[in-house]
Amino acid sequence: MLTHNPNNERIKRQYLAYLKEAKRHSDATIDAVAKALARFEVDTKFRDFKAFHFGRPSTATGRSGTGGRVRSFRGCASRGVRSGATWTSWLRRWRVNCARRERSGRR
Secondary structure, three states: OOOOOOOHHHHHHHHHHHHOOOOOOHHHHHHHHHHHHHHHHHOOOOOOOOHOOOOOOOOOOOOOOOOOOOOOOHHHHHOOOOOOOHHHHHHHHHHHHHHHHHHHOOO
């Protein structure tokens, strides 16, 4: 059983640093975001964040193959985190920047 994904840990560390330095969030807020991300990873069985799909479920029944649940950050506000939209937009930008660096040959 997986307990963590090394690629996800790098991404989370960059995102939490972004929240602390660029967005100037408090340590309590950053801890709450880290806890929500940990719950999300457990729910997705530690799949790589690069495989995260930002769209809606694509099947005709409206299910995503997850027992009727859509794996996204909707509903995180009720569990203490209101920055689900911030996380997904940041992750989207991060993936675009990674693709640009790979095309240009930089790491």
